[in-house]
Amino acid sequence: MPNPAAVFCNDLGGKYELSSGDCLFTDGLSCDAWTLFNERQCGNSHVCASNADCSQEQFCWKNKCSSKGLCRPKPQMCIQLYDPVYGCDGRTYSNACMANSNGVNVAYPGECGKENSIILNLQLYGNTVMAQWSANFKPEKYVLFYAPYPQMDPIASVDLGKTTSLEATLPKQSQYFIAIGAKDSKGGYVYSNIEYFRIADIKALSPGTSWQWQLTGPIDTTIDARMFDIDLFNTPVETISELHKKGRIVICYFSAGTYENWRPDADLFPKSLLEKNLEDRPDEKWLDIRKLDTLAPIIKARLDLAVSKGCDGVEPDNVDAYLNDSGFPITYDDQLHYNIWLSSEAHKRGLSIGLKNDLEQVKDLEPFFDWALNEECFSHGECELLLPFIEHGKAVFGVEYILQPEQFCTLANSFGFDFLKKHQDLDAWRIPCGTLKRVRY
Template sequence: MRRLVVAALCLAVLAGCADSSAEPPPRTTAPAGDRWSPQQGAPWQWQLRGDLDLDVDVPVYDVDGQTTSAEQVAELHEKGRHVICYVSVGTYEDFRPDKDRFPADVLGKQLEDWSDERWLDIRRWDQLEPILAARFDQCRDKGFDAIEPDNVDAYANDSGFGLTADDQLTFNRRIADLAHARGLSVALKNDLDQVAALEPDFDFAVNEECMRYSECDELEPFLRAGKAVLHVEYELDPKDFCAEARKLGMSSMRKPLDLGPDRQPC
C-alpha cells in the first residue's frame, strides 16, 4: 500500500539494536537466467482481497502469499499464468498466523491509515530473517514464481526507529537475496528514492500511483534495463494516464484501493 512520507525523520539510534553497518551475509543466488520475471509491458492482475478470481485473461497474477493455496497457484499455472507472492516484509500484521513470532522490541509505530500494521525495526535482521525466510519458503513451496515484498521504505516514514537510507538499502538487498536464493524473482515495491541504487538487485518493480504524484520518471532505471514495471493508479481515470504509461512501457491499470478483483486495464 502507498505509505505517506513524513517530512522529518527520527535520527536517534535505539539502544540494543543490531549494528546496521555489519556486512550482509554472502549471496547464494540462483542465476538470473533460471528465474522467471514478468515481461516489460505485460498485462497483470493484482488481487489481495476477496475470493480469488482465477479467470482474468492476463499472463501475470500478483496475489497474497498466505491466503492463496498451492492448488490455486497450480490452477493459474495450468491456465498459462505466472504468479507473484505478496508478502509484507517491513511491517507486522496482526492478522497473520505467524504474528506471535515477532518479538515486542522489533515492533514500531502503527502505519498511518492501516491500524492492523506496525513498522518493523529492519536493523534487527537476526530476529527478522528466520520469520521472513519461512514466509519465502512458503511462497516457493506453493509454487509461486516471484515475490512482491511490501513496505520496504520504512526509513522514509515515521516508523518509531532511527532508520537511515543505508539501513533500508541493506535490508532491501537482503530481501532480494532471500528471494533469489529460493529461485524466485523479486520486485522492488515503491521506494522510489532508492530505485537507481537498487535496480541491479531486483528483477522488476511494482508501483502505486506514480502518475498521480508525477513520480514515474524515478522508475526509468528499471525501464531502461528492460525490466517490467507493474503499475496501478487508484484515483486517476485510465484515460488520464494510460497513453503515457504505454509510451513508457509500463504494465498499468486502475484498481480499487482495497485491491479486490475489479480492474480497469490500459
C-alpha cells in the same frame, strides 16, 4: 541441598548475600531472594524470557545470554566511550550501555568474532552458486557439509583444504542446504551459518507483460493476464496450481516491512521489532529492519512458504520505512541493506522479486530486482524515477486508484509501463492500460 532461592538469584545474574538473604544486582537493584524466587518479582522488575515480556521502555536484562532475566529500564543516555562488547544478537556495540539501550544483552567483552566462528556468504547467479567463507581462527582445513532440501538427509561432506571460496554450476531444480565446518585448536568442530539455495528458472517479467493484482476476495482465475500478484498467506495452493495449469506466472504478496497482527505467523515477532502504527492502520506496525538477526528467520520462513506453495516470485511490501515515521531511526543505508538482503534471499530460492514503491532508491536497487511495482506515481508526478527498470528490459507494473484511465494510460503506455486502474481494496476489478499492439501474452 542447595538453596533454590540462591541458585535462582545467581541464574538471573545477581549475587546472593548470605547474611541478609538478599539478591543483589550490579545496577543497585536488590530484593529478598525468596520473594524473588516465589513471586518472580524484584521491586518493580519482573522475571522475563525475552524483551517481548517487558514494556517498550524496558528490556529483558540477562546474565550474558541466559534463558531468563529481569525487566530493567533501557539506558536513556550513554557516554561516548569505546569499550566494545559482543551482544547476544551477534553484533558489536561500542560499550555495554549502548548494547542495553538497544535492548541487547552482553555476551562477552570485546568485539564480535573473538570466539571461534566461521561466516558463510552465498550468492546465486543463474545456475551458478558462489560461496565464500572466512574464519577468525586458523583451521588446518575446511569441510563442506551439504544435504538436500527439505529433508536434510543424507548429509554429505567434502574436504576443501584451505580454500575459502567455491563456485559450482548445477542443474535446474537443485536444492541444497550447505554449511562450512573446521576443527579449532582444541579439536572441536566449529560450524558456519547454514544457507539454503534452490536453482530454478526465474520467470522473466519484461515490459508488455499483462497482469492482475488481487489481494482480496476469491481469486478470479478467468482474467486474461500473464501474471497474477496474489496474497501469500490467503491464497490456497489449489488456486496457485490452477493458475499454473493456465500458464500464468504467480507472484505472492507479503509485507516485509510491517507487522500485521492477523497473519498466522504474527506470534513470531518480538515486541522489540515493533514500533509505530502505519497511518490509518491500527493493526499494522512498522518493523525495525536494522535488527536483521531477529527478523531474518521470520522473513526467510515466508520466502520458504512461497516456494512450498509454488509461487514464481514475491512482492515484498513496505520496503521504504526510512521515508516514513516508523518510530525507528532507520536510514537510507539501513533500507538499502535490507532490500538487497531481501533480493538475495529470494534469488537463492529461485524466486523473482519486485521492488515495491521506494522510488528514491530505484537507481541503487534496480540491479538487484527483477521488476517494479508502483502505486499512484502518476498522481504524485514521479513516474520517471522508474525508467531505469524499463531501460534494462524489466517490467514496471503499477496502479492508479483515483485518476481515471484517460488521465494516465497514454503516458504510462509511452513509458513502456504496465498500469491498471484498480479499486483501493484490490479486489478482482481492473481496467488495464495496455493496448493489444503492445501487450505480450
